[in-house]
Amino acid sequence: MRVLVVDDNPIMRTGLGAMLRRIGDVTDVTEAPDAERALAVLEAQDPPVGLVFLDIRLPGMDGLTALQRIQDTPVVMLTGSDDAESVRTALERGAKGFLVNGDFTAADLETAVRQCPRGQIVLSPIAAERVHAQPTE
Numbered sequence: 602m603r604v605l606v607v608d609d610n611p612i613m614r615t616g617l618g619a620m621l622r623r624i625g626d627v628t629d630v631t632e633a634p635d636a637e638r639a640l641a642v643l644e645a646q647d648p649p650v651g652l653v654f655l656d657i658r659l660p661g662m663d664g665l666t667a668l669q670r671i672q673d674t675p676v677v678m679l680t681g682s683d684d685a686e687s688v689r690t691a692l693e694r695g696a697k698g699f700l701v702n703g704d705f706t707a708a709d710l711e712t713a714v715r716q717c718p719r720g721q722i723v724l725s726p727i728a729a730e731r732v733h734a735q736p737t738e
Contacts, residue, residue, distance in 0.1 A: 602651035602718065603629040607639040607667070608679070609659050613702075617654060617679065617710075624711050635659050636667035643674060651718050654679040654700075657687055668694045675717045685731040688724075692732065698723040 604621050608614050611634070618630040631650070633639040636659050643650055653671060657664040657680040668676055668691060677698030678691045688699050697717035700709060705725040713723040724732065 602626050602714070603631060603648050604714070605631045605633060605639060605642055605650045605653045605674075606679075607633045607636065607653060607659065607664070608656040609634050610656075613656070620707055620710055621654075621714065623707075624714050626714055636662035636664065639667065640670060643671060650674050652677065652714060655696075656680050657682045657691075665690055665694065668696060671695075675720075677713050677717055677723065683727050683731060685734055688728050688731040692722070697721070699728040700725045701727045704728070 604627050606614050606617050614632040618632060621627045621630050631642055633642055653674055653676045655664045655668060655676050655678055657678060664678060664680065675697040677700060678696050679700045681702045683701045691699055697720065698713045700713060704727045709725055716723050
C-alpha cells in the first residue's frame with residue numbers, strides 16, 4: 602500500500618516515513634509539506650494512495666479543511682494537537698484515526714496502517730480520552 606505523509610516539518614515526514622517503511626503492508630511512502638501538494642498527489646492517484654497521515658497545523662490550508670476534500674482515501678490525523686474539539690471535528694469529518702505526537706507507539710502506527718484502510722477507527726490514548734470526555738459548556 603502507498604502511504605502519503607503530510608506534514609510541514611521535514612523531520613516528522615522523514616521519521617514517520619522511516620517507521621512506515623518497516624511495516625510490511627507499506628510498499629511506498631510519499632511525502633507532502635502542505636495540503637495543496639497532498640491533494641495534487643491524491644488527485645493524480647498514480648499509483649493510488651491507500652492511506653494518508655495528515656497534520657492539522659499546515660501552512661496555507663489546514664489539515665481539518667483538507668480532510669473535507671479527501672473523499673475516497675482513509676485519513677489518520679497525526680498531530681501535536683490533542684484538544685477535544687480537534688479530535689471530534691476530525692472524526693466528524695471522516696478521519697479514520699487520530700494519533701497525537703508523543704502519545705503513540707510504533708505498534709499503534711502499525712495498527713493504524715492495518716485497520717484504518719478497512720474502515721476501523723484508531724485513536725492514540727489521549728485522543729480516545731478526549732473523545733470520551735464530556736464537552737464543556
